[in-house]
Amino acid sequence: MRRLASLAVMLCALFLGPMTGGAWAAEPAAKPYRIYMALWRGWEDAAQGFKDYFANQGIPVELIIRDAGQDKEKLKEFVAEAKSLQVDLVFTWGTTVTEEMLGRYDDPDKQSHITKIPAVFAIVSQPLGGVVPSLVSSGRNITGTTYLVPMETQVNLIQSYRPLKRLGMVFNPLERNSQVAVEQLTSIGHSMGFDLVALPVDVAEGKPRPASIALKVAELKAARVDFIYIPPDTFLNINRDLLTQAALDHGIPTFAAAENPVVTSKAMFGGVYRYYTVGQLTAYKAEQILVHKMAPGDIPIDAPKRLSVLINMPVVRQLGLFPPMKLLGLAEVIDRAEGKEIKP
Amino acid sequence: MAMTLDRTRPLFIRLLLLVLIVLVPPVAWVTIDAMAEFSQGLIPEMDKKAETIGRDLEASIERAVNFGIPLDKLEGMGEFFSPVLAANPEIRYLAVTDRKGNVLFMQGIDKASIESFYTSADFGEVDHAHKSILGPFIDMAQPLVTKAGRVGQVHVGTDQDYVRERLMEIAIDLAVVTLVALLIAVEILLFVVTFNITGPMRVVGTVIDKVRRGDFGFMAGVTSDDEVGRFVHGFNGAIRYADTLFRRLEAYLDEVKSAHFDPGVVEQVRDIESRVKFLFRFARTGQPETVNEHQATDIRLPLFLFVFAEEISRSFMPLYIRDLYAPIPGLSPEMVIGLPIALFMLVIALASPSAAMLANRVGARRVFLIGLVPATIGFVMSALAMSVYDLILWRMATALGYAFITMACQGYIAQVSHQQKRAQGLGVYVGAVLTASVCGTGFGGVLAERVGYRTTFWVAAILTIVTAVLIYRLLDSAQPNAETAAPRKREFLRLLRNWRFSVLVAFAAIPSKIALTGFLFFLVPLTLSQNPNIDLGDMARIMMAYPISVVLMSPLVARFADHVGWKAGLVAVGGLIGGAALVLPFFWEPVVVIPVSIWLLGISQGLSASPQLAMIPDLCWTECRIMGQTNVLAFLRLAERVGSFAGPLLAACFIPAYGYNGAIIALGVVVAGLASVFALLSFAYHAGPHIETEWGE
Structure with missing residues (x-):
């Protein structure tokens, strides 16, 4: 019987092999799609996910990769270069790159922005009201993905770790992301019954001062907050070690809305969409545009379906604040003491 | 009136006893034997399951402990255990103990009741699952082994009674199935006996009766090929x-009359001839007429099988509809669930x-066969239904078939029993329907629980096909003639003007x-x-109480x-x-009291149904004289269906406002109000003024 089955498989392979091979050979459009990738702070997981998607799907692409190195000035050159190269699609990483290269939805200047070439964006914290007027449709030649977990889901996640009476937060008053987060948390706190203590970092000469972070955390400790919420804030992302170490020193658990503070620093846990997954979803939308010839305006802007709960085990052990079994069962545990990340 | 004894009743009871004696002991014996086997097989299965669950929990806990969380500091164990307990009713508790047997976490029961056992027990260094009996529980302990070595045990406690409860349930299921098999066997035996033996015998009896009176003009019309047929x-x-001999005699006499010379002899022969003709009667054509005696019991088995098929879905119909639920704009979900049931009644x-009229015109057999077509389609398509929309359609098809078939049977019975007593024939009808109701409801619940709703509908469809074959093959196509034409519609309106009748319809029927x-x-x-503790089989058994109590009460x-x-008093008491x-759930827990309510409802129906019909000749005897009592009764039946249609819809209206229990109570208040x-x-x-005014009209 088994021999018969293997024979059948072999026969199928014999027949199907040449057929599929023929189909590939007959495809004249082996010419790869050219995608211009504009990055903000180097190659990371979202870019990798984007690239891997095409490889996995067998879609031939030629990637033109440019890194702005967090320099806003370079973005103007990128716009000109993408236009002159006549690429098929532009991929933009992060809020700054996206807003500078594609323009805000109410101000798409044809000269300084890319308007004719279709574009996909990723890792934009607040696309709504920024680059697009609605998540259903951009109304123009772009689409993209969001990567932030809805605020209510984040709060529920914190609550499922420990009941919450007072939530602390340090933020950069100069970043719109953080201001939005403060507003949202305040209103959710009203309905769910917790207080938000949100302290802006000190600003000197138009720039936030990293040195003030530890002071603010000490103030939060005095206010006896149960948790510190780390918003998806560029300034805090850069200074994440300062913030998470200060919180750890005071014995305050931290929850991060982005993966970096948990994965590469000392935030205790987080609820995020992994950058890699977000990159793959963005590539899927690029495929819709390039291969299936859909208009970018018809493709809604959304987030991955699957939420990743990240738990930083060394921090948990240090705080002695252990996660509930149910949450632990769902979480991706980061345990660098063992030098590896353990997925469930 | 409804349950007036029909002639087959003594036979029915004798057969029931016979089948009881023949069928029950072996079934009981096999059952007890099987139960022992089953319980032996079930226990290891349950142990295996407890072990599997224990191992799953163990893996999660070990993972947590390996992350550096001390065993006694595990968080959220309650929420961790609850879903496992909820999903496995036989598991009564879950626990984690440390190496010394101190209970760290326990969910399901109070830890005080069991902790002393754990601390005294020596779990030693066994590295596999360990089973022990702890009072009413079977405890399956699984060692927790981490990088740091053995840290404790996880315990899964199953209920020892669970096995017994399961076995009890199966025993009850078997009892229901046995009862159903018993009743079916009796129905079939009854059919076989009446159709093949007592029926032909009665025909022969009729013919012998005629022969005894000297009438040789008839023969018994039986064509079967068995002993009875040969006899x-x-x-x-x-x-x-005898007929041939008579012809020969006649011929000889004629010959003598015409050929003999002696007028004295001729006179004598003529005298003999007239004497013979006076004493004996022979067929004029030389061919004795065939006597066919139709009887109400001819149709009993087909009717039983068809009603059985319909009743199979009785206990779970609303649940099936709920599974197929799809919104209908403007209707609440409850209304949508009630709709197929209400429309079934309406159709x-x-x-x-019209079905009754058709049965009069083209004969019961043909109408029965016609009705089986939509009924079978209805059952098959109900099994395949995709949503509540098409299910409504298929149920209406079945309802159409139901109307045709029941009317055909009533017509047949009315036609064949006018020589005998009408009430006896009606007894056959009611008897078949009630027995089928008991069997169908009980059997359907057991079946649906084991094989699912859809397969159960297939069984119903197969039963209708069997019914069709029976009718086609056995009911002979020569049909007795219809007696009277149905009265016109206007005459029914006249009936409603009789306030006594209207009151009976509106406030009792x-x-x-x-x-x-x-x-x-x-x-x-x-x-x-x-x-969640009541499965489909239980539900069906609870609902069976209704036809059973009607059977016993009527x-x-x-x-x-x-x-x-x-009579009026009985109707009133029955209604109240x-x-x-239905108001009982207001006072007691619904689960406990609903079976009581159903029994009482059966008693109420048993109390009021027969007197309702029996009142008719008194209440409207003018109308009965003009339209015929049968038609007045038929109109009462028709009018009371307003209630059948309104019932589910009314209940559906109450649910959003009062919940399920509240809806029962509210319905009870309505019914009690009307009854008062x-x-x-x-x-x-x-x-x-009574008769006078009616005469005056």
Whole structure:
């Protein structure tokens, strides 16, 4: 019987092999799609996910990769270069790159922005009201993905770790992301019954001062907050070690809305969409545009379906604040003491 | 009246006893044997399951401990354990103990009841699952081994009673199936006996009766090929021989008359001839006429099988509809669930008069066969239904078939039993329907629980096909003639102008149907399904109480009513009991009290149904004289279907406002209210102008 089955498989392979091979050979459009990738702070997981998607799907692409190195000035050159190269699609990483290269939805200047070439964006914290007027449709030649977990889901996640009476937060008053987060948390706190203590970092000469972070955390400790919420804030992302170490020193658990503070620093846990997954979803939308010839305006802007709960085990052990079994069962545990990340 | 004894009843009871003696002991023996096997097999299965669950929990806990969380500091164990307990009813508790057996976490039972055992037990260094009996529980302990070595145990406790409860359940299922098999066996035996033996014998008896009176003009019309057939054949041969002898004698006499010379002899022969013709009668044509005697019992088995098929879905119909639920704009979900049941009743009500008329015109056999077509399509397509939309359509098809078939049977019975007593024929009808109701409801619940709703509908479809074959092959196509034409519609309106009749319809007949369809057919399955401990089989058994209590009550009540003659009073009392039955959940826990309500409802129906019909000749004897009593009764049947239609819809209206229990109570209040109106008005039945005014009209 088994021999018969293997024979059948072999026969199928014999027949199907040449057929599929023929189909590939007959495809004249082996010419790869050219995608211009504009990055903000180097190659990371979202870019990798984007690239891997095409490889996995067998879609031939030629990637033109440019890194702005967090320099806003370079973005103007990128716009000109993408236009002159006549690429098929532009991929933009992060809020700054996206807003500078594609323009805000109410101000798409044809000269300084890319308007004719279709574009996909990723890792934009607040696309709504920024680059697009609605998540259903951009109304123009772009689409993209969001990567932030809805605020209510984040709060529920914190609550499922420990009941919450007072939530602390340090933020950069100069970043719109953080201001939005403060507003949202305040209103959710009203309905769910917790207080938000949100302290802006000190600003000197138009720039936030990293040195003030530890002071603010000490103030939060005095206010006896149960948790510190780390918003998806560029300034805090850069200074994440300062913030998470200060919180750890005071014995305050931290929850991060982005993966970096948990994965590469000392935030205790987080609820995020992994950058890699977000990159793959963005590539899927690029495929819709390039291969299936859909208009970018018809493709809604959304987030991955699957939420990743990240738990930083060394921090948990240090705080002695252990996660509930149910949450632990769902979480991706980061345990660098063992030098590896353990997925469930 | 409904349960007036039919002629087959003594035979029925004798057969029932026979089948009981023959069938029950072996079934009981096999059952007990199988149960022992089963319980032996079930226990290791349960142990295996407890072990698997224990190992899953163990893996999660070990993972956490390996992350550096101390065993006694595990968080959220309650929420971790609860879903496991909820999903596995046989598991009564889950626990984690440390190496010394101290209970760190426990969910399901109070830890005090079991901790002393753990601390005294030595779990030693065994590295595999360890089973022990702890009072009423079976404890399956699984060692927790981490990088740091053994840290404790996880315990899964199953209920020892669980096995016993399961076995009890299976035993009850088997009992129901045995009862159903018993009743079916009796139905079939009854059919075989009446169709093949007592039926032909009665025909022969009729012919012998004629022969005894010297009439040789008839033969028994039996064509079967068995002993009975051969006997009848021989008997007919004897008659035919007598006939031939008579012809020969006649011929000889003629010859003598015409050829003899002596007028004295001729005179004498003529005298003999007239004497013979005076004493004996022979067929004029030389061919004796065939006597075919139709009897009500001919149709009993087909009717039984068809009603059985329909009743199979009785206990779970609302649940099936709920599974197929799809929104209908403007209707609440409850309304949508009630709709197929209500429309089923409506179609029966609307189709019955035409079906009855058709049965009169083209014969019961043909109408029965016609009705089986939509019924079978209805069952098959109900099994394949995709949403509530098409299910409504298929149920209406079945309803159409139901109307045709029941009307065909009633027509057949009415036609064949006019020589005998009408009430006996009706007894056959009611007997078949009630027995089928008991069997169908019980069997359907057991079946649906084991094989699912859809397969159960397939069984119903197969039963209707069997019915079709029976009717086609056995019921002979020569049909007795219809007696009277149905009266015109206007005459029915005249009936409604008789206030006594209208009161009976509106305040007695309709409320009892509201209670039946609204409560029993609609609310009971929905309410009971909310309790996870009640499975479909239990539900069906609870619902079986209704036809059983009607079967038990009706003959007693019929005799009592005849004896006492206080019919209106019985109807009123019955109605009030029905209303009160539905209000019971207001006072007690619904799960406990619903079976009681159903029993009471059966009693109420048993009390009031027969007297309702028996009152008709008194209440409207003018109309009965003009239209015929049968038609007046048929109109009462038709009018009460308003209640069948309104019942589920009314109940569905109450659910959003009061919940399921509240809806039962509200329905009870409505029924009790209407019944009290009847009770009050029934006092006036004997007062005031009665016959005079009706004559005056």
